Amino acid sequence: MRLPFRYASACLVLAVWAGMLHGQDEVEKALKDLDSADAAQRAAAETALRNLGEKALPALRTAKIANEEGQVRMRTVLMDLSVKHAKIDATEADTLMQLAREEALAKRYANAEKGYDRAQGLYEKLEDDADDRKEKEKQKEFDEKKDRAHKLKEKAERLAKGQEHKVSHWGPIPTIKKVEDDGDW
Numbered sequence: 001m002r003l004p005f006r007y008a009s010a011c012l013v014l015a016v017w018a019g020m021l022h023g024q025d026e027v028e029k030a031l032k033d034l035d036s037a038d039a040a041q042r043a044a045a046e047t048a049l050r051n052l053g054e055k056a057l058p059a060l061r062t063a064k065i066a067n068e069e070g071q072v073r074m075r076t077v078l079m080d081l082s083v084k085h086a087k088i089d090a091t092e093a094d095t096l097m098q099l100a101r102e103e104a105l106a107k108r109y110a111n112a113e114k115g116y117d118r119a120q121g122l123y124e125k126l127e128d129d130a131d132d133r134k135e136k137e138k139q140k141e142f143d144e145k146k147d148r149a150h151k152l153k154e155k156a157e158r159l160a161k162g163q164e165h166k167v168s169h170w171g172p173i174p175t176i177k178k179v180e181d182d183g184d185w
Contacts (some may be wrong), residue, residue: 127143
């Protein structure tokens, strides 16, 4: 039996839509479970969100989790998925910079370092692309953003490792400067 084209198309659209809704239900359930008092339930929710991958990103970006451990898990998954699924695009790189900044301000330096590192890589590719197209202003803009991401990545890396001092060599006498989170993110 052959189905009319319109009927088959409508069935396909409904099947895709139902699949998207099912994915959204899974994301919402996992986000609720992140807010649970049960540690095992939070861990399972984190795994579920990671398995959902890119489908979970929009909900993760707007989620509000009251439980502190759940909030940390949610932000870690958000950063990991954002880094993994970022495309070579200026908006994506800027979004990663903002996410990394939020993580640094919350003193989650390892997450911040991941975000700044990926943003630096994206800006480097965008800079090369602008160079290939002979767009000098864009090339300069991406070079400056790449350098900023690199500096912030190094700062987050030092703070993540718990280093309290940075040694600078000025002539024959090394200068020790205390590294602090000065909030300049």
